Amino acid sequence: MPELPEVETVRRSLDPFVVGRSVNRVILDTPSVWCGAGPDAIAGLTVTRSARRGKYLLFFLAPTHAAGTAYWLVVHLRMTGRLTLQDAPEPARKHTHVRIELDGETMPPIWLIFQDTRRFGRFSLYPAQSADQLPAALPRLGPEPLEPSFGAELLARQLSGHSRLNLKAALLNQAIVAGIGNIYADEILFASRLSPQRLAGSLDDAETARLADAVRSVLLRAVDLCGTTLKDYVDGWNRKGSFQHCLMVYGRSGQPCRRCSLAVQKKKLAGRSTHWCPACQPGLPD
Secondary structure (H helix, E strand, O other), X not given: OOOHHHHHHHHHHHHHHHOOOEEEEEEEOOHHHEEEOOHHHHOXXXXXXXXXXXXXXXXXXXXXXXXXXXXXXXXXXXXXXXXXXXXXOOOOOOOEEEEEEEEOOOOOOEEEEEEEOOOOOEEEXXXXXXXXXXXXXXXXXXXXXXXXXXXXXXXXHHHHOOOOOEHHHHHHOOOOOOOOOHHHHHHHHHHOOOOOOOEHHHOOHHHHHHHHHHHHHHHHHHHHOOOOOOOOOOOOOOOOOOHHHHOOOOOOOXXXXXXXXXXXXXXXXXXXXXXXXXXXXXXXXX
């Protein structure tokens, strides 16, 4: 957490309030969360675009004159990070690590505040060529599942080099598909009626098509519902998501399946707790 739907929700909630504003100053309450060029490099630069790549949130910062250097500010919220807006920098709430003041020509200043109880989140600043070219320093990421080009054929190609991975591990692999984490991997596999223990190489064409459709439909619905709030996650205005009320298997170990009433099972796969219904998601026959 947060996964693609949560990061996209944060981006959408911030975008109207930060794009077009200039960075006045950055206060680093915890310098260790900031990587790359120092925060003074972006003073006076204007946020001209927000973007998302997988679970990464990005802001393009442009200079006011052609000779200046543009930057990508890349934010990874990791497990417990929050990126929210407030009208003033004080009081600095508990676990606050970064505060960025943004000015608007006709608008009062607003503050972008980063909090993280576990301090795993990171801000990284990279010189940029253009707003259309994402930073090369991002890790190797697979295709974006919400792009129109994503479908069964593309997913089959992505899985083809990982035939011995179980499906849970394959969906968590960011080089295969970007943005999926533990919650949505379980929900996607339930929606596609596929066992998380199935090997990626065992799928036939119809099963691959079901999986691709489930990836898109589950993630799109989660974005529509502003993500899943189980504990820490909120959007840019400190509002919780509501997809947690729609979870079919994740976190429901021992409870009756919402589709068939058999008890939801739980075991560790790919190093993560995995939830599924053995009746709705059967494995390969013996």
